[in-house]
Amino acid sequence: MNASDNAAWAEAQRHVAARRWEQAAAQLQDLLRKHADAAPARLLLAGVMLAQGGVRGAAEQLIATLSSLPADMHLICRVSQSLAKIGETAATLQCLAHPEIARSRSGPALLALAHVRQGLGQHEQALALMERAREAGLNDADFLYFHALQLQFNGRIAEAEGELESCLAKGPSFGRASLTLARIRRQTADSNHLDALHRRLAVVPHGSEDHAAVEFALHKEFDDIGRYEQAWEALQRGNGIMHRRLGYDTAAEEAVFDALIERFPQSLNTAPDAPVGGPQPIFIVGMPRSGTTLLERIVGNHSQVMPAGELADLPKQLRWTADRHGHPLMDLPLLEATRTLDPALLGRRYLQQSQWRAAGRRYYVDKLPPNFMLVGFIRQALPQAKILHMIREPMEICFSNYRALFGDAYAYSYGLDSLAHHYRQYRRLMAHWHAVAPGFVLDVAYDALVQDTVSTARRVLDFCGLAFEAECLDIAGNRAPVATLSSAQVRAPIHQRALGEWRRYAEPLQPLCRALAATD
Known part of the structure; x- marks a missing residue:
């Protein structure tokens, strides 16, 4: 591009930064009339169209990048992520076949593409990309956690357990890894992680999702070894953290179901x-x-x-x-x-x-x-x-939801009243x-x-x-x-074994019993 085109590109980026979507779109479309193969401009225009609420136009721009996508791993990652995000699965697979991927030794790029494969449900391919990312030098706590998940998804449970232990050795307050490790097998009085979990509680950021995850992990391990009072207390604390973080809008959810x-x-x-x-x-x-x-x-x-x-x-x-x-x-x-x-x-x-x-x-x-x-x-x-x-x-399904940490996916699951309310909407x-x-x-x-x-x-x-x-x-x-x-x-x-698990906590779950009975 010449100096004039570079100035137009810079102006388009300023419009985007200021959320002036119409001006940004017009600038980018002018630029693409002269440079139809400018993949970064098409990628940015697709983002602008999504910000304006449309999907089809964004999809057209992203698909148009594939015919001239350069051997640039950063750009390949962004295009594949964007295509997958809007459901252009066939085009995502085409992007993932780019020959540069097979040659790449960029650990971060390979990990990013592994996440795309994971999102498509291609877990064997995702694990293969993660193995390559490890060979390229990735070995921090985040990588070890995601690698452990892929090992687990692919049935390599013992290896996943070892990888989670390695992850926690690098990141002592890593809540997600703590919970995954607690869930990976049934804990016993002689073999558990309770001491380590209590140490993490002392350093985890209070009120964070990591904090909630450690509490959910404590619940799982206390429950496994039969210390139900402590298990319930940890479960209440974890759900309380998530409820305060996310809230639950009863009226909004009911309006959608109506x-x-x-x-x-x-x-x-x-x-x-x-x-x-x-x-x-x-x-x-x-x-x-x-x-x-x-x-x-x-x-x-x-x-x-x-x-x-x-x-x-x-x-x-x-x-x-x-x-x-x-x-x-x-x-x-x-x-x-x-x-x-x-x-x-x-x-x-x-x-x-x-x-x-x-x-x-x-x-x-x-x-x-x-x-x-x-x-x-x-x-x-x-x-x-x-x-x-x-x-x-x-009671079985609501308690099973209450003891699961879903992140921000299901805000209803972090309160007994909200669980009963959601169950009523689902059932009707x-x-x-x-x-x-x-x-x-x-x-x-x-x-x-x-x-x-x-x-x-x-x-x-x-x-x-x-x-x-x-x-x-x-x-x-x-x-x-x-x-x-x-x-x-x-x-x-x-x-x-999962039948009747809630009965171990029948007394503290009475509010849920009453709320569900009120839905009949």
Whole structure:
């Protein structure tokens, strides 16, 4: 670029810094008319378009960078991250095939691309990139933590445990690693981390998420060894920290659920030209910690099914189709934008961006629990899809949420009243989907799945149009990567140990019992 172009580029960046989006967009578009292959300008213009609330225009700009993307690892990382963020999965895979990646020895860049692969559910590829990042010199606490997670996701549990210990040796107040280490196996009176956890409490920033994570780790380890009073106290402290950090807006969440029900008030008609070709999704939905991962492992063991993990494909394609950028799975502006939505287009977009995950099989499992909010859209856009809905006894599921640290993903989970309120919204929405799309969703009870696994699995497979295969029940032999809170435990044979866990804390959980009873 000449001096005039450089001045225009600098001016565009000043507009962006000042959040003058329209002026920035005009400046960048002028620049691209002269330099169509200027990838940094297209990348910046895509960011400007997202800031203005649009998705499709940003996607066009990002995809246009791929034909002339230079051998610049920093730029390759930014483009791949941006494409993945807005759900352009096919283009993300194209970017990840850039030949410069195979040559790179940049540890930070390789780690960044590992996170992109992880976000796509490609955990074996993510681990391979992390191994290369380690060879390139990365070895700080953050890297060791993320490397340990990938080892765990890929079933290398003993190695993950050692890596977490190494991480904590470098970062003594590293809360996430403390909690992951506590969860990776059952602790005993003779072998636990309680002394180390108490030492970390003395140095962790008070009121931080690290602080909360150490408290959740204490709860897990005290619970394992039967010291339930101390376990409950730690759990209360951890949840109190997170509740103070995040809050929970009862009215705002209720408004979204009300609007969803209003958006689909009667029997759901399917799109006349809804897509049907190629591999088809089996959605698994429900509240987190309801047993969705266990169900995925069973269905995913079938010879005609590929377990793809927790996918953000549907929410991202919904936002692309509605052309409404945002981060929540559902909010009122997005819902309003969907009133003119083309369901057939949503179905085509979803399949175009996700069918590669089937790897030649007839079906693939899309297991994102909060997709229960999107059943109406699935019915209209993908009427041939199957939806399995995991249900669990109210106290079981609410307590399981209360003892999980979800970061900022589920603010409702950090208070007993907010848990009961969210459960009520979830239950009434699922009742609505059953009313307006009868037979489209199969409820699968967690108790039945672990107590009468064979007959429950037969019913699930029959609903999906699949013949029963005994291999489906061998979840301990399933070596596929899994990236959930239960990624260490789900590799064990099917068991009933999680039934009734809340009863150890029945007395302090009475407020939750009463709040749930009030929802009936």
